[in-house]
Amino acid sequence: MSTSEIHDNPARLSxxxxxxxxxxxxxxxxxxxxxxxxxxxxxxxxxxxxxxxAVAAPLVFPRSALDVTQAIANPFQPPSWDYPLGTDDSGxxxxxxxxxxxxxSLLVGLAATVLSMVIGTTVGISSGHxxxxxxxxxxRVTDWFLVIPYLPLAIVLATVLGRSMLNIIIVIGVTSWxxxxxxxxxxxxxxxxxxxxxxxxxxxxxxxxxMTRHVLPNVxxxxxxxxxLAVSISILSETTLSFLGLGDPDNVSWGSIxxxxxxxxxISQGAWWYLGAPGVCVVLVxxxxxxIGRAVEGILDPRAAGR
Amino acid sequence: MPSVGTPPAHRGxxxxxxxxxxxxxxxxxxxxxxxxxxxxxLFNFFLFRVMPGDPIALYTKGRNVDAxxxxxxxxxxxxxLGEQLLQYLTNPFSAGVxxxxxxxxxxxxxxxxxxxxxxxxxxxxxxxxxxxxxLGIRSGxxxxxxxxxxxxxxxxxxxxxxxxxFGMIILIVFAVGMGPVPGLFPTGGLTTPGVDTSxxxxxxxxxxxxxxxxxxxxxxxxxxxxxxMRASIIEEAGQDYLQTARAKxxxxxxxxxxxxxxNALLPTMTLVFLNLGFVVGGAITIEYVxxxxxxxxxxxxxxxxxxxxxxxxxxxxxxxxxxxxxxxxDLLYGYFDPRVRT
Amino acid sequence: MALLEFDDVSITYHxxxxxxxxxxxxxxxxxxxxxxxxxxxxxxxxxxxxxTVLRMQPKSATVTGEVRLNGRNVLTLPWGQVRALRWxxxxxxxQGAMHALNPVQRVGDQLAEPLVLHNRVSASKAxxxxxxxxxxxxxxxxxxxxxxxxxxxxxxQRVMIAMALACEPQLIVADExxxxxxxxxxxxxxxxxxxxxxxxxxxxVFISHDLSVLSTTCDRIAVMYAGRVVEEGxxxxxxxxxxxxxxxxLAGAFPRVGDTRYRYAPSGLPGDPPFPGDLPVGCPFHxxxxxxxxxxxxxxPPLLQIGDRRSACLRVHSTGERS
Numbered sequence: 001m002s003t004s005e006i007h008d009n010p011a012r013l014s015x016x017x018x019x020x021x022x023x024x025x026x027x028x029x030x031x032x033x034x035x036x037x038x039x040x041x042x043x044x045x046x047x048x049x050x051x052x053x054a055v056a057a058p059l060v061f062p063r064s065a066l067d068v069t070q071a072i073a074n075p076f077q078p079p080s081w082d083y084p085l086g087t088d089d090s091g092x093x094x095x096x097x098x099x100x101x102x103x104x105s106l107l108v109g110l111a112a113t114v115l116s117m118v119i120g121t122t123v124g125i126s127s128g129h130x131x132x133x134x135x136x137x138x139x140r141v142t143d144w145f146l147v148i149p150y151l152p153l154a155i156v157l158a159t160v161l162g163r164s165m166l167n168i169i170i171v172i173g174v175t176s177w178x179x180x181x182x183x184x185x186x187x188x189x190x191x192x193x194x195x196x197x198x199x200x201x202x203x204x205x206x207x208x209x210x211m212t213r214h215v216l217p218n219v220x221x222x223x224x225x226x227x228x229l230a231v232s233i234s235i236l237s238e239t240t241l242s243f244l245g246l247g248d249p250d251n252v253s254w255g256s257i258x259x260x261x262x263x264x265x266x267i268s269q270g271a272w273w274y275l276g277a278p279g280v281c282v283v284l285v286x287x288x289x290x291x292i293g294r295a296v297e298g299i300l301d302p303r304a305a306g307r
Numbered sequence: 308m309p310s311v312g313t314p315p316a317h318r319g320x321x322x323x324x325x326x327x328x329x330x331x332x333x334x335x336x337x338x339x340x341x342x343x344x345x346x347x348x349l350f351n352f353f354l355f356r357v358m359p360g361d362p363i364a365l366y367t368k369g370r371n372v373d374a375x376x377x378x379x380x381x382x383x384x385x386x387x388l389g390e391q392l393l394q395y396l397t398n399p400f401s402a403g404v405x406x407x408x409x410x411x412x413x414x415x416x417x418x419x420x421x422x423x424x425x426x427x428x429x430x431x432x433x434x435x436x437x438x439x440x441x442l443g444i445r446s447g448x449x450x451x452x453x454x455x456x457x458x459x460x461x462x463x464x465x466x467x468x469x470x471x472x473f474g475m476i477i478l479i480v481f482a483v484g485m486g487p488v489p490g491l492f493p494t495g496g497l498t499t500p501g502v503d504t505s506x507x508x509x510x511x512x513x514x515x516x517x518x519x520x521x522x523x524x525x526x527x528x529x530x531x532x533x534x535x536m537r538a539s540i541i542e543e544a545g546q547d548y549l550q551t552a553r554a555k556x557x558x559x560x561x562x563x564x565x566x567x568x569x570n571a572l573l574p575t576m577t578l579v580f581l582n583l584g585f586v587v588g589g590a591i592t593i594e595y596v597x598x599x600x601x602x603x604x605x606x607x608x609x610x611x612x613x614x615x616x617x618x619x620x621x622x623x624x625x626x627x628x629x630x631x632x633x634x635x636x637d638l639l640y641g642y643f644d645p646r647v648r649t
Numbered sequence: 650m651a652l653l654e655f656d657d658v659s660i661t662y663h664x665x666x667x668x669x670x671x672x673x674x675x676x677x678x679x680x681x682x683x684x685x686x687x688x689x690x691x692x693x694x695x696x697x698x699x700x701t702v703l704r705m706q707p708k709s710a711t712v713t714g715e716v717r718l719n720g721r722n723v724l725t726l727p728w729g730q731v732r733a734l735r736w737x738x739x740x741x742x743x744q745g746a747m748h749a750l751n752p753v754q755r756v757g758d759q760l761a762e763p764l765v766l767h768n769r770v771s772a773s774k775a776x777x778x779x780x781x782x783x784x785x786x787x788x789x790x791x792x793x794x795x796x797x798x799x800x801x802x803x804x805x806q807r808v809m810i811a812m813a814l815a816c817e818p819q820l821i822v823a824d825e826x827x828x829x830x831x832x833x834x835x836x837x838x839x840x841x842x843x844x845x846x847x848x849x850x851x852x853x854v855f856i857s858h859d860l861s862v863l864s865t866t867c868d869r870i871a872v873m874y875a876g877r878v879v880e881e882g883x884x885x886x887x888x889x890x891x892x893x894x895x896x897x898x899l900a901g902a903f904p905r906v907g908d909t910r911y912r913y914a915p916s917g918l919p920g921d922p923p924f925p926g927d928l929p930v931g932c933p934f935h936x937x938x939x940x941x942x943x944x945x946x947x948x949x950p951p952l953l954q955i956g957d958r959r960s961a962c963l964r965v966h967s968t969g970e971r972s
Contacts, residue, residue, distance in 0.1 A: 151588030152625040279472035286467035547748035556735035645796035
């Protein structure tokens, strides 16, 4: 008997070890199915490219490439060998802007999604777990936020909080959680009806134990699928808010490039490269997250596959 | 289950025939809408007042305001919070303070901007729903076919676009002109200055101005609607009652039209209305890009300053519009779907 | 000429590159006005077999053999003619009583739909016929104006029966019409169906896993196992004196109260039915059969006719009569 067989023998493992092993097997099965989803893999590759670009930005272009005072090229110059994506209204390389913009757009998108997921999952599990007054109130609040139009709410919040990267993350996180909460609540309700939770309750498990040990592991796959889809929405939101001038004034993001181009009259100049490049990046990244999210959803819920 | 002893013929009498949503259903929906509205009003009031720092500074940030205006603002904002709230509740739209930027009551500023937005959003929604639903039905019904593959991929790409970016690209291509494409459409506005909009020529002028923004919005919306409708049709396609319909000898198209579509439309309708917030967002940026002087442009205008009283009023107006539209959708749903009438 | 004939019908599903034979060489017939019961566990192929009567089998299935309705092979008819005979010549009462009706259409409209389609009657004439149909199944005529969710499970199944009778078909296929209902309602619905079939002289194919129900409802019973008919004969004979050990087990699973023969008889079967894609060699029943012999593991026994009964068991073939 080899060592691996000893480890894989459930009889010799603690209950927690069995759980860990089962999860590992599930993860393995998941990655195998994901590899068989062509669109999911396309999305993953696309995303990989952008992550590499974002991480490597300082290696490709020095930060000074973003400095208006150090720009030497002519403004509104169409793509050429020296400037593959042309130049902006102050003669900076659009390629350098787009590469640096990837950092902020991805960072804000991911951070805002994490915030939104934490709020959404907490509210969703709590409103599904606590019946009666607490659950009802949380459900009501979710309903309110679900109905309030998202962009006006974000605009008002961003105005009050002021312009900074942290604030834009907070604004997106705080406005985009209700959809997640609704989804998680429904899943929690179905988990709550299952016998093992009855058993845990009968054995005297506290609310915290029930929610973290029994409900949370069961809603996690759903949260993950939802997360990938939510990132795409966060990135779109960041782009929109930055375009409206509510982004971080000290950093370049794809949205702020679009804002600047629009303000500088790139449309009447016909400077398609200036506006086109950051937009195409947004579309590709958002599309990548959408493709990945749909593939994950399809694996977790085969009935929904291909929707 | 009915009791065993009851003779079958009498059991039918238990189920009364209803053709309208029940009163409880309507009342519950209306109460939910009102509670949301109250929440928005309170949220709107407290958001700008409980924030740390001087509210006056926030209200007048980055603008030269004369001493008169400051005095008025201070008079309004230094009252006790309870009194302010009462005053606010009696007229939430005025916020107790005039628009800082336009130096006029906010509703007077907002009024003329309503129609352009309604015209733009209404036309775009109408076009988008029609085409989107049709696309969704077609691709969902023959799921996995050529049409479905192409349509789903295209709609996914459109769905991933920021609508204002799409609008800017459309502007460059069709209004400014690019390469062989001449600029055929105006770059912005709703009318050519000097044209009388009450004449047929004026209507044509408005249509010519609206063509690009409406197309932009419609294309983005229809991506969303067709994805929703497609999912909905696929959900229905596996249902037993469609087997019944086929077994009856109906042609495939009739099974789809008479049975699948009416069932699939209902969930689509709720989702469409729930996504009205998204529609509003699109209107804001598109009006800004196409310089249409509607509520969206006004919002962006109020942002630079910011003109807080105006912004608050606009937020309230957008929220109220979406809440009311949702209520209407709920009531319509209750009317069309016999299952939710209780 | 029989009303319905299955002639050596085999149905194969294709899923992920694997061929799964759901039905294997079934030959059965139903005469006009006759009732045939088909019994078997879930997955034995009985629903798949009867779905071919209206050519309702899934697109992924390949069907060989012939399914003749009034002498015409349904499998090769042009689609237009298939649609024309659906519901007009043969209709169905579906398994899922709860979901077989369109939830957003009034019951009356759903009943009238095949009438308008096949008999081309006017709306007012259809309405008269709808009331007539509802009364036949013991529902008030005003039920036509309600929506399905306002009806109980039993009432919905009555509506389904009324719908099946709408175009006065010669054959009705009832696929477990009562399984989703509770026992008392089951009996009522069964009474309605049985009464109308007798009264109107309609041919009936009745699918159930409950042999006792079939024995009281049907003229003949066919027992299916792993995609084949393993026993067929007059209803009472098959139920009271089953020959094939599987039929014996099925009959034992539904004992008659008060009948001493059931008191000490072992009931229930060990094991599960085999997966259709991976059948055991020899008689597919041998792993679960209490009287399996060595020969049973060699080759699949053919379905042989002895008197007015058919049976696919080597023991029956060798003794002529088992029991």
